[in-house]
Amino acid sequence: MANNTRRIAMDKKKYKQYVDEISPKPKYLKNYTLAFLVGGTICVIGQGINDAYMKLAGLDKMAAATSTSITLIFIGAFLTGLGIYDLIGKRAGAGSIIPITGFANSIVSPAMEYKREGYVLGVGANLFKVAGPVLVYGIGSSILCGFFYYIFTLVK
Structure with missing residues (x-):
């Protein structure tokens, strides 16, 4: 039995060594640089x-910030619909996911996959497949935090 366990352990080591040899080596510096440049470019555009x-x-600071967010979401969704944002994402990685345009991409991408099934059962049913849980839990937790904040401010 001990011999069999030793053999399995050696097989695991050989397998790990084999996987390490054939796995492509990530190009960290290139990936970091592209993420920084693309993410920074999106922020500069914003x-x-x-x-x-x-x-x-002539908008005030708050109205301009809201309008900018809406515009960037529209641009991200539009470029996703054209298939351009996915090409940017393949090269930029996190640089295209982190800004608000990445949020728009995460909403529109699943819907675009099912557009052949129609606007209601295809696009509409899959529009919030990825972002839906994020929105539900984000809104739910913000309501909960707001409720506790309200309760604790009443105590003072």
Whole structure:
């Protein structure tokens, strides 16, 4: 029995060594650089949109920030619909996922996969497949936190 256990352990070591040899080595520096550049570019574009809303449209800081978020979500969803955002995501990784445009991509991508099934049963039914649980738990936890904040401010 001990000999059999030793053989299995050696097989695991050989298998791990084999997997390590054939697995592609990630290019960390390239991945980090692309994520930084793409994420930074998205943020610079967002800042430019925000400044344009404030200076050209005359919006105050809060209205401009809200309008910028809406615009970036629209751009992310639109580029996902065209298939461009997925190409950016393949190269940029987290640089395209972290900004708010990545949120738009996570909502639209599952819906685009099922568009052949129609707008109601395909797009509509799958629109919030990925982002739905995030929204439900995010909104639910914010309500819970708001409730506790309200209760604790009454105590004072």
